[in-house]
Amino acid sequence: MAGIGTLSGIALECRDPAALAEFYRLLTGWPVVYTTPEWYSIGADDDLHLSSQLAHDHQPPTWPDPPRPCSSICTSGWTTWTWPSGLCSQSGRRRGSTSPIPTTYG
Numbered sequence: 001m002a003g004i005g006t007l008s009g010i011a012l013e014c015r016d017p018a019a020l021a022e023f024y025r026l027l028t029g030w031p032v033v034y035t036t037p038e039w040y041s042i043g044a045d046d047d048l049h050l051s052s053q054l055a056h057d058h059q060p061p062t063w064p065d066p067p068r069p070c071s072s073i074c075t076s077g078w079t080t081w082t083w084p085s086g087l088c089s090q091s092g093r094r095r096g097s098t099s100p101i102p103t104t105y106g
Contacts, residue, residue: 008048009041013055020052 014020021040025032030050034041038054062068 006047009051010049011039011051011053013053013058014060015055015058017052017054024050024052 012020017038017040018035021032021035021042024030025042028042028044028050030042030044032040033043033049034051039051041049041051043049059068
């Protein structure tokens with residue numbers, strides 16, 4: 001069944017849109033295609049953009065802690081079998097302590 005529209009973007013709320021956009025830019029290799037102080041978008045082409053939107057009162061999830069559960073999850077395919085800890089620590093991101101993803105595969 002053909003749809004009547006297409007998915008053109010996904011927006012993630014955060015406290016620092018520039019930092020989150022930079023993390024995903026480094027992860028995907030996609031260029032930054034649009035910026036304002038409150039909104040950053042990256043994308044490989046005009047079909048789909050991943051955006052980060054300023055939310056002053058945003059509280060990151062503490063999954064699997066129930067008081068602040070995840071509201072969305074972005075999954076990625078890796079070109080390496082090693083967890084990108086350098087990229088994550090460089091951008092202030094971290095793998096959850098209960099993540100099912102091992103540090104190294106194989």
